[in-house]
Amino acid sequence: MDLGxxxxxxxxxxxxxxxxKVSTYKLLAIAVKxxxxxxxxxxxxxKNLDAPRVPCHRIVKSDGGLGGYGGGQTKKIKLLESEGVKVKNGRVLDFEKIIFRFK
DNA sequence: ACGACGGCCCTCG
DNA sequence: ACGAGGGCCGTCG
Structure with a gap:
């Protein structure tokens, strides 16, 4: 099963x-035009097969929410905090500041 | 080819 | 500020 x-x-x-840093689904959508x-x-x-290989855990919702995760948000949070991204109550702290905009 | 699902976003009440 | 509904897109069975 090949990826689209x-x-x-x-x-x-x-x-x-x-x-x-983190990004949002919307920004990604825009990035792909x-x-x-x-x-x-x-x-x-x-559907991403390469779990940690691809930083899918760095993607959050537009409002800074964690969104979801194939393995559970808990793991996502763990990964994010491991990278220096602080998460509180399913919400990214300083979301607007650490957000990465595809230039 | 058709129908359904998904880690969503936006607008309206 | 909160909740509910509608809409769009791609991929899979």
Missing amino acids: IFEKKVLKKLLEIPSG NPKAVRAVGNALH
Whole structure:
């Protein structure tokens, strides 16, 4: 089962996200030139086979929420905090400051 | 080819 | 400020 071309792009963009920072589904959608395909993007991350290989855990919701995670948000939080991203109550602290915008 | 699902986003009440 | 509903996109069975 090969990943769709869309997911491929998404994963590639994910690799551009530096450690200690996070991005949003929407920004990703925009990065792939499909601002409305935010759901498809989420799908891509969910189907992502290379769990830690791809920083899918660095993706949060537009409002700074953790969003979801294929292995459980708990693990996601753990990973994020491991990179220096503080999470509180399912919410990223200083979200607006550590967010990475695909330039 | 069709229908359903998904780690969502936005607007309206 | 909170809750509910609708909409869009791609991939899988």
